[in-house]
Amino acid sequence: MERKLLTKDSYRSLITKLIGQNYQVVAPVKKDTMIDFLKISSFDEITEDYIVTVSSAKTVAFPRNEKLFDYEKQNKKLTQQDFDFDSIPQSVLIGVRPCDAFGFHSLSSIFCWDSIDKIYTTRLERTTIIGLSCNKADDYCFCTSAKGSPGSTAGSDILLTKMTDGNYIAEIVTEKGAKLVADFSDLFTADGGADKESLLAKVAANFSVDDVLAKINSKFEDEAFWTEQAMRCIGCGACAYVCPTCACFDIQDESHGGKGHRVRCWDSCGLSLFTLHTSGHNPRENQGQRWRQRLMHKFSYMPDRLNTIGCVGCGRCSRACPVDMNIAEHCMSIIEN
Amino acid sequence: MNNLQQKAQQLLESGNYGLIVGYEKGTSGKARPVFIRKAEHASKLIFDESCDQNIAVYLYRQEIKHNKKKVIVANHHTLKSIVELAAENQVFDGDFMVLAFAENGDIIELNTFEEIEKHVATLYHGLTEAEAAMMKKIEDMSLEDRWAFWENEFSKCIKCYACRASCPMCYCPTCTVEINQPQWISVPSHTLGNLEWHVMRAMHLAGRCVTCGQCGKACPLELPIQLLTYKVALDSKQFFDSVAGTSICADNALAIFKPEDHENFIR
Ligand code: SF4
Ligand code: SF4
Ligand code: SF4
Ligand code: SF4
Numbered sequence: 001m002e003r004k005l006l007t008k009d010s011y012r013s014l015i016t017k018l019i020g021q022n023y024q025v026v027a028p029v030k031k032d033t034m035i036d037f038l039k040i041s042s043f044d045e046i047t048e049d050y051i052v053t054v055s056s057a058k059t060v061a062f063p064r065n066e067k068l069f070d071y072e073k074q075n076k077k078l079t080q081q082d083f084d085f086d087s088i089p090q091s092v093l094i095g096v097r098p099c100d101a102f103g104f105h106s107l108s109s110i111f112c113w114d115s116i117d118k119i120y121t122t123r124l125e126r127t128t129i130i131g132l133s134c135n136k137a138d139d140y141c142f143c144t145s146a147k148g149s150p151g152s153t154a155g156s157d158i159l160l161t162k163m164t165d166g167n168y169i170a171e172i173v174t175e176k177g178a179k180l181v182a183d184f185s186d187l188f189t190a191d192g193g194a195d196k197e198s199l200l201a202k203v204a205a206n207f208s209v210d211d212v213l214a215k216i217n218s219k220f221e222d223e224a225f226w227t228e229q230a231m232r233c234i235g236c237g238a239c240a241y242v243c244p245t246c247a248c249f250d251i252q253d254e255s256h257g258g259k260g261h262r263v264r265c266w267d268s269c270g271l272s273l274f275t276l277h278t279s280g281h282n283p284r285e286n287q288g289q290r291w292r293q294r295l296m297h298k299f300s301y302m303p304d305r306l307n308t309i310g311c312v313g314c315g316r317c318s319r320a321c322p323v324d325m326n327i328a329e330h331c332m333s334i335i336e337n
Numbered sequence: 338m339n340n341l342q343q344k345a346q347q348l349l350e351s352g353n354y355g356l357i358v359g360y361e362k363g364t365s366g367k368a369r370p371v372f373i374r375k376a377e378h379a380s381k382l383i384f385d386e387s388c389d390q391n392i393a394v395y396l397y398r399q400e401i402k403h404n405k406k407k408v409i410v411a412n413h414h415t416l417k418s419i420v421e422l423a424a425e426n427q428v429f430d431g432d433f434m435v436l437a438f439a440e441n442g443d444i445i446e447l448n449t450f451e452e453i454e455k456h457v458a459t460l461y462h463g464l465t466e467a468e469a470a471m472m473k474k475i476e477d478m479s480l481e482d483r484w485a486f487w488e489n490e491f492s493k494c495i496k497c498y499a500c501r502a503s504c505p506m507c508y509c510p511t512c513t514v515e516i517n518q519p520q521w522i523s524v525p526s527h528t529l530g531n532l533e534w535h536v537m538r539a540m541h542l543a544g545r546c547v548t549c550g551q552c553g554k555a556c557p558l559e560l561p562i563q564l565l566t567y568k569v570a571l572d573s574k575q576f577f578d579s580v581a582g583t584s585i586c587a588d589n590a591l592a593i594f595k596p597e598d599h600e601n602f603i604r
Contacts, residue, residue, distance in 0.1 A: 236502040271498065322554070
C-alpha cells in the first residue's frame with residue numbers, strides 16, 4: 001500500500017481547499033457537550049479529541065431521515081416528484097475511526113443485498129472516506145475481538161495516522177483515495193517511514209468473534225438465557241441508532257393537506273413496536289426476544305447470508321446505552337454458556 | 338462484605354425473598370442495575386454515589402412484576418418514583434420490600450407504602466444547585482433566545498426514546514408516539530417532530546415528574562431534556578400545589594379537579 005506524508009499544515013490546506021471547492025466536508029466537531037460528525041465550513045471546527053463520536057459515520061450515507069419523494073394530490077390527480085440525485089453532494093468524510101470505516105462494509109452488504117438501494121449507494125459513492133487511526137481507546141472498544149484493529153485500513157479510502165510531531169502518515173487504500181491524493185499531489189510528500197504500529201492504541205482482544213459465530217445458533221431456543229441477558233435492557237433505540245452497522249428503517253408518509261413526502265427513518269429492534277403485525281401479534285413480544293434478534297442479526301444472520309459480521313467492535317452501543325448493556329460482555333457470555 | 342451485601346445474602350438465604358434489584362459495578366466505573374437471585378451473588382451489590390440511576394422502572398417490568406418476593410435497593414430518586422407509582426396504582430402495597438439508606442449509611446427496611454411515604458417525607462425534594470442554575474439560565478432568556486436554545490437541542494434528538502424508556506413515570510403500554518391512526522406525532526426525528534414529541538411528553542408528565550433527571554442522564558446525545566419536565570413540575574407546584582413523589586394518594590395536577598384550580602389561562 002502506498003504511503004505518503006501529510007504534514008499538519010498540508011492537512012489544513014487540504015481541508016480548506018476541499019471546502020473552497022464546494023465539497024461537503026463532514027468531520028468530528030464538538031457541539032455543545034458532545035462530539036459528533038457535522039458538516040464543517042472551516043478547518044478549525046474539527047476536533048481530534050475523541051475515542052469515537054456519539055453517532056456513527058453511517059449518517060453520511062444513511063441519515064436518520066431520508067426524504068424519498070414528494071407527492072401532491074390535486075383534484076384527484078396525483079403528481080410525484082422523484083428523489084433528486086443531483087442533490088447529493090460530493091463529500092469528504094474525515095476523522096473516521098477504522099471501526100466506523102469498516103462498518104460501511106456491513107451496511108453496504110445490507111443495502112445492496114437483493115436490490116441495490118440507489119440513494120444509499122450514490123451517497124456512499126460520492127463520499128471519500130479519510131480515516132484516522134486510533135491512538136487511544138477506552139473500556140468499551142473491542143475492535144480487535146471483531147476482526148478490526150486501531151490502524152486497520154479496511155473501509156477507508158485514505159487512512160491517516162497521527163505521528164508524535166503532529167504530522168500524519170497517509171496510507172492510500174483505494175482508487176478513490178488515490179484520486180484525491182492526485183488532485184492535491186503537492187500536499188502529499190514522500191513518506192518518512194515512521195513505525196505506524198507504535199503509534200496505535202492498544203486494544204486487548206478479550207474474545208474472538210468467530211467463537212460467538214460458532215456458538216450463537218445453538219443458543220437460539222434458550223429462552224431463559226436471552227431473558228437473563230436482557231433483564232437490564234429497557235427497550236429503546238439508542239444502541240441501534242448509534243451503531244455503524246444497524247440498518248433497520250421505517251417508512252413514513254408525512255403529509256399536510258394534499259401535499260407530502262415519504263421518509264425513510266431509523267428503526268430499532270429494541271423498541272416494542274418492532275415487527276408488530278397488523279393483527280396485533282408480535283413474533284418478538286418481550287425484550288429477551290428483541291435482544292436476541294439484535295445479537296442474532298449481527299452474529300448469525302449477517303454472517304450466514306451476507307458473509308460479513310454485523311458488529312465492528314466500536315462499543316458505541318454500550319456507551320450510549322442508558323443501562324450499560326455492554327455488548328462485548330454479552331458476546332463473552334454467549335461463548336461461556 | 339459490606340452491610341448491604343450481608344443483608345442481601347440473609348434475605349435470599351431466608352427463602353422469603355427471591356430477587357433483589359439493585360446496582361452493581363458496570364463498565365468504566367459506572368454503576369448499573371443488577372438482578373440478584375442467589376445468595377452467593379450478593380457480593381456484586383454496591384451502593385455509592387455512582388448509583389444515581391432511578392431504577393424504579395424495573396418494578397413494573399413484565400419479567401419481574403409478578404414476583405412477589407422481590408426487594409429493591411432504592412436511592413432517593415427511586416424512592417420518590419415508587420411513591421408516585423403507588424399513587425398511580427402501577428405498583429402494589431406489599432409486593433416488594435425497599436432497602437433505603439440513612440445518611441450515616443445504615444440500611445432502612447421499608448415494607449409498606451405508608452413507611453415509604455413517611456421516609457420520603459424526610460428527603461430533599463428540590464432541584465440540585467446545578468439544575469436550578471440551568472433552569473434559571475433558560476427562564477432568564479428572551480423568548481427568541483429560549484426558542485433558539487430549544488431548537489438547537491431538538492435538532493440533535495435522534496428519537497431513540499431512551500429518555501422515555503428510562504423514566505419510571507413513562508409506563509404507558511402504548512405511547513402517543515406509537516399511535517398512528519391518526520399519527521399524532523411525526524415519526525422522523527426532525528426538529529419539528531422532536532419538538533412535538535418532547536412537548537407532548539412534558540405535558541403527560543405534568544405533576545408526575547419526580548425531577549430525578551433520569552431522562553436527561555439516559556440521552557446519548559446529552560440533551561438536557563429533563564429541564565422540560567422540571568419546568569412543568571415547578572409550575573405544578575406553583576399553581577396547583579402538587580409535588581410528585583410525595584403522596585401515595587393520587588393528586589397530580591392533570592388527574593384531579595379542584596374548584597379552586599386556576600383558570601386564568603383559559604381565554
Ligand atoms: S453492535 Fe455496538 S459495538 Fe458492534 S458495531 Fe454496533 S455499535 Fe459498534
Ligand atoms: S441495550 Fe440499551 S440501548 Fe439497546 S435497547 Fe436495551 S436499553 Fe436501549
Ligand atoms: S434520549 Fe435524547 S435523543 Fe433519545 S429521544 Fe430522548 S431526547 Fe431524543
Ligand atoms: S426527571 Fe425525567 S425521568 Fe425523572 S420522572 Fe421526570 S420525566 Fe421521568
